[in-house]
Amino acid sequence: MLWLGWYFPRLPLEIFGAVDESIPLAVSRRWEGKERIDRCNGAARRRGIAAGMLLSRALERTPELVVRARDAEREREALEALGGWAWRYSSRITFDPLLVLLEVGGSLRLFGGVEAMLERMEGELTRLGHRGYWAVAPTPAAAALLARVAPGRRIHHPRALEAALEPVPMERFTRNAELLELMRQTGLRTIGDCLRLPRPELARRVGPRPALLLDRLLGRAPDPRPLWRPSARFRRRLQLAAEVEHAGALRFPARRLLESLAAFLRGRDGLVQRLEWTLEHRRHPPTRFRVGAAQPTRDPDRLLQLLQLRLERLCLPAPVIELELTVPRWHPFEAGGEDLFRAAGKEGERLLERLRTRLGAEAVRGMALRADPRPERAWRFCAPGGASTPSPSPHPAQRRQPLWLLPRPRRLRQRDGLPLHGGALRLEPRCQRIQTGWWEGEEVDRDYYRAVNPAGERLWIYRDRKSGDWFLHGFFD
Amino acid sequence: MLSSGFPVLDEATGGGWPLGSLVELLSPASAGLSLLLPSLIRLSRRERWLAWVNPPWIPNAPALAARGMALAPLLWVKSGGAEGRWAVEQLLRSGGCPMVLYWPGRILPAQLRRLQLAAERGGASAVLFRPLEAAGESSTAALRLRLERVEKGLRVRVLKRRGGWHGAEVVVPCFG
Numbered sequence: 001m002l003w004l005g006w007y008f009p010r011l012p013l014e015i016f017g018a019v020d021e022s023i024p025l026a027v028s029r030r031w032e033g034k035e036r037i038d039r040c041n042g043a044a045r046r047r048g049i050a051a052g053m054l055l056s057r058a059l060e061r062t063p064e065l066v067v068r069a070r071d072a073e074r075e076r077e078a079l080e081a082l083g084g085w086a087w088r089y090s091s092r093i094t095f096d097p098l099l100v101l102l103e104v105g106g107s108l109r110l111f112g113g114v115e116a117m118l119e120r121m122e123g124e125l126t127r128l129g130h131r132g133y134w135a136v137a138p139t140p141a142a143a144a145l146l147a148r149v150a151p152g153r154r155i156h157h158p159r160a161l162e163a164a165l166e167p168v169p170m171e172r173f174t175r176n177a178e179l180l181e182l183m184r185q186t187g188l189r190t191i192g193d194c195l196r197l198p199r200p201e202l203a204r205r206v207g208p209r210p211a212l213l214l215d216r217l218l219g220r221a222p223d224p225r226p227l228w229r230p231s232a233r234f235r236r237r238l239q240l241a242a243e244v245e246h247a248g249a250l251r252f253p254a255r256r257l258l259e260s261l262a263a264f265l266r267g268r269d270g271l272v273q274r275l276e277w278t279l280e281h282r283r284h285p286p287t288r289f290r291v292g293a294a295q296p297t298r299d300p301d302r303l304l305q306l307l308q309l310r311l312e313r314l315c316l317p318a319p320v321i322e323l324e325l326t327v328p329r330w331h332p333f334e335a336g337g338e339d340l341f342r343a344a345g346k347e348g349e350r351l352l353e354r355l356r357t358r359l360g361a362e363a364v365r366g367m368a369l370r371a372d373p374r375p376e377r378a379w380r381f382c383a384p385g386g387a388s389t390p391s392p393s394p395h396p397a398q399r400r401q402p403l404w405l406l407p408r409p410r411r412l413r414q415r416d417g418l419p420l421h422g423g424a425l426r427l428e429p430r431c432q433r434i435q436t437g438w439w440e441g442e443e444v445d446r447d448y449y450r451a452v453n454p455a456g457e458r459l460w461i462y463r464d465r466k467s468g469d470w471f472l473h474g475f476f477d
Numbered sequence: 478m479l480s481s482g483f484p485v486l487d488e489a490t491g492g493g494w495p496l497g498s499l500v501e502l503l504s505p506a507s508a509g510l511s512l513l514l515p516s517l518i519r520l521s522r523r524e525r526w527l528a529w530v531n532p533p534w535i536p537n538a539p540a541l542a543a544r545g546m547a548l549a550p551l552l553w554v555k556s557g558g559a560e561g562r563w564a565v566e567q568l569l570r571s572g573g574c575p576m577v578l579y580w581p582g583r584i585l586p587a588q589l590r591r592l593q594l595a596a597e598r599g600g601a602s603a604v605l606f607r608p609l610e611a612a613g614e615s616s617t618a619a620l621r622l623r624l625e626r627v628e629k630g631l632r633v634r635v636l637k638r639r640g641g642w643h644g645a646e647v648v649v650p651c652f653g
Binding site for chain 2: 126299301304348351354359365367378384394395398403404407455456457458476477
């Protein structure tokens with residue numbers, strides 16, 4: 001089993017739309033008998049606000065600071081929404097405070113390995129307005145702990161787990177003050193200290209519970225956790241950091257809700273046709289309206305456009321303090337219902353039509369791949385929207401090729417057998433040899449190099465092995 | 478904002494590429510495509526066009542695909558001058574093209590303003606590749622970056638950003 005832990009330390013802020021970094025925002029909670037700053041965003045930090053500061057002092061120092069009390073209910077809702085997002089990647093999901101844990105051992109192959117999966121997840125989280133930190137480990141408890149203390153760690157084998165966890169200080173493992181005090185007195189400072197003790201001795205010193213937790217952490221004892229089941233209904237609220245007076249300004253928070261809906265729907269392979277929006281006002285009954293799409297969809301851009309059309313006609317009776325999106329029903333996705341670019345719809349087709357009418361069809365093109373090792377023939381222009389015939393897959397070696405190609409290779413002048421382009425070129429030692437046989441048409445036999453000229457331009461050049469001539473074929477960015 | 482995929486760049490720009498506005502990348506030789514690559518790869522998986530208007534060379538489609546970009550949304554538009562500006566405006570305004578890459582050659586502040594309005598209307602980002610000299614001209618762009626090629630990637634200096642302090646300078650480890 002392999003668990004992926006996603007830790008969202010900024011979630012208490014993100015539920016108030018903390019992505020808008022221009023507004024200094026903080027959340028507060030009570031501890032040691034006083035209301036204090038729990039955490040804050042970058043805009044607040046730049047104004048000298050820090051966690052632990054007394055609320056009264058923070059407001060004195062930065063009167064424009066927006067402060068919200070930590071809202072456990074909304075945090076739970078948001079975490080569950082993230083569960084809905086993660087559902088796409090695994091059906092074994094469980095939670096810890098500010099953490100989503102998912103078992104990914106079974107789904108890695110489907111998503112092309114850990115790297116590809118994480119890259120994809122990171123991109124999606126950014127769109128959802130969350131910043132998360134991940135770790136991978138064989139037990140859920142270890143994935144959770146590592147995501148908090150050592151984000152980015154990937155431990156695949158239970159054997160490697162002990163070494164990875166040894167240096168973790170006990171106060172990151174538990175928040176139980178009594179237990180921590182007990183451990184401090186008995187000289188147990190890190191997880192390693194505990195593991196070095198014989199288990200009965202550890203249990204004698206600190207009780208059986210911490211010993212069990214350690215065993216679960218290392219996978220030596222089962223860690224039964226209730227697995228989460230997603231609900232069929234989508235409902236998500238977003239409290240706004242600042243009151244919104246113009247309907248147009250709801251675009252940004254609405255977009256976040258729609259991205260979140262899209263993630264929910266992707267996880268279930270569903271589409272929606274009707275959305276219910278609720279705008280909460282201070283001291284005024286909420287504004288409610290429905291927005292319907294002509295075709296079931298889950299494209300957030302399209303749903304946002306529909307909302308915008310509605311917002312343009314809307315008169316707000318009072319400033320908006322909260323936005324809510326509810327989807328009572330969603331439809332299962334049917335193949336062909338959401339074809340590529342059909343989502344852009346007639347509008348997208350008309351756009352292409354306009355461009356091609358004015359600029360000429362040959363000036364508005366798509367690109368596709370060809371199965372040919374010669375860089376100048378490994379691609380072709382095609383109709384916008386992709387080739388009608390299936391394209392070959394790219395070759396891994398093409399990853400090392402530059403992003404820019406010259407329309408055709410240009411012969412370079414030489415001095416002492418070395419190529420020139422805006423001065424003498426410095427060649428990097430590694431090269432890629434591209435050879436084709438005469439039976440493939442024009443025969444090529446080339447050694448490609450990366451080269452840098454005195455102006456710092458990074459060139460892609462090759463030496464024709466037959467003639468010994470040098471050619472410039474592209475530019476690295 | 479659309480994350481650039483590079484944490485240092487997101488930090489320096491306050492979150493990445495601003496949506497519904499212009500971005501200017503100023504450099505001596507059209508540098509900066511590799512800065513955009515992670516966002517282009519991500520956007521390419523959605524049902525929208527990604528337009529390249531008047532690029533100086535041929536986008537190396539196999540290299541883009543090998544790095545994970547879907548080619549179907551790629552829209553290559555070869556058109557300079559007033560025609561090119563018209564095309565960019567149409568693309569931005571349509572709402573069907575979240576990012577337009579544009580090599581405008583010479584462009585006047587009033588013409589930039591027009592594109593800015595189109596970008597706002599369509600919620601799209603227009604990324605303009607311009608020469609260094611353009612740094613002296615006024616611009617409505619929400620984000621202006623000066624780029625310089627260095628050994629470890631691109632050195633990025635923030636000349637202007639919205640709602641934040643400019644002047645940040647970072648080296649972004651991007652290659653392409």
